[in-house]
Amino acid sequence: MNENTFQFSWFQQSDAGFEPLPLAQSLWRSDQMHGVAVSGLLARAIERAVRDAGRDELVPARYHVDLFRPAMMTTTTASARIVREGPRLVLLDAVVEQDGEIVARAGATFLAPSAPASGEVWAAPDDRPTPPPADRLPTPGEHHVPWFASEQPWSDSFGDHQNAGRHQTWQTAVPIVLGEECTPFQAVASIADATSMVTNWGSAGVEHINTDIDLALCRTPDSARLGLRALDHVASDGIAVGTAEVFDSTGPIGTATVTALANTRRTVDLSGGVEARGSA
Known part of the structure; x- marks a missing residue:
């Protein structure tokens, strides 16, 4: 195992908690972590709390994260607790802490699957996102730089996608x-x-920093390979709301929404390309 493979995770566990590895470094500031790593650590704590409660039959249906304080590149802890448990659901809260202060929190709802409802309900037109062509991607299970499509076709060249087109991405998740x-x-x-990348990335770069993540799912993804495609972006007075479709190799599985603040003093300019570490 070479050094690069050894470091290919967001965190390394230690006696004190979790030590962020170089991949966890944000594109906004070198001493901060990006939201991908923080959210992943919260999800790990929540999933373990569900498992420890013996409720493995439940599936994640709702997940919300508040990113209200910058998470620094320092020792981090994460914990989760069950708030409400019933026959068909479990509600949980989780926090990420640094130096005794909470820097992010999450809430999640896990639900029990059942037989489908019999009635017909309106659904969006059948214009659903699909992954990039399989023959251009690495073998499933291999990690790769995130792929994007926009006004330009699918590629792993960030510079090609700094434009005002409708963005989508396809990624293999990094181990937490x-x-x-x-x-x-x-x-x-x-x-x-x-x-935030697919909804806030435009012709001048990523000019908004998200303060939260909202995720709603109808089923568990089929693997750790997933995509996002922008559904909408609305903004007023420096506050933006972006919504994306979430999909895996077999089709759509839900939506994700982020609320963001204009951050033009620290715009993430990707026109020259970047060594991807996750999202901004």
Whole structure:
């Protein structure tokens, strides 16, 4: 195992908690972590709390993260607790802490699957996103730089996609903790932070920083390979709301929404390309 492979995770576990690895570094500031890593750690804590409660039959249906304080590149802890448990659902809260202060929090709802409802309900027209062509991607299970499509076709060249087109991305999730496999829920919870990339990335770069992540799912992803496609972007007076479709190799699985603040003093300019570490 070479050094690059050894470091290919967001965190390494230690006696004190979790130590962020170089991949967790934000594009906004070198001493801060990006939301992909923070959200992934929260999802890991939530998923473990569900497992410890013996409720593995439940599936994640709602996941919300508040990113209200910058998470720094320093020792981090994460914990989760069950708030309400019933026959068909479990509600949980989770926090990420640094130096005794909460820097992010999450809430999640896990639901029990059942037989489908019999009635017919309106659904959006059948214009659904699909992954990039399989023959251009690495073998499933191999990690790769995130792919994007916009006004330009699918590619892993960030510079090609700094435009005002409708953005979408296809990614293989990075393991949250070194030595652990990334579960499908951890994958979608972490990649959901890239909603800010596909909805806030325009001709001048990424000019908004998201303060939260909202994820709603109808089923668990089929793997740790997932995509996001912009559905909408609305903005007023420096506040933006972006919504994206979430999809896997077999079709759509839900939506993700981010609320963001204009951050033009620290615009992430990707026109020259970047060594991807996750989302901004």
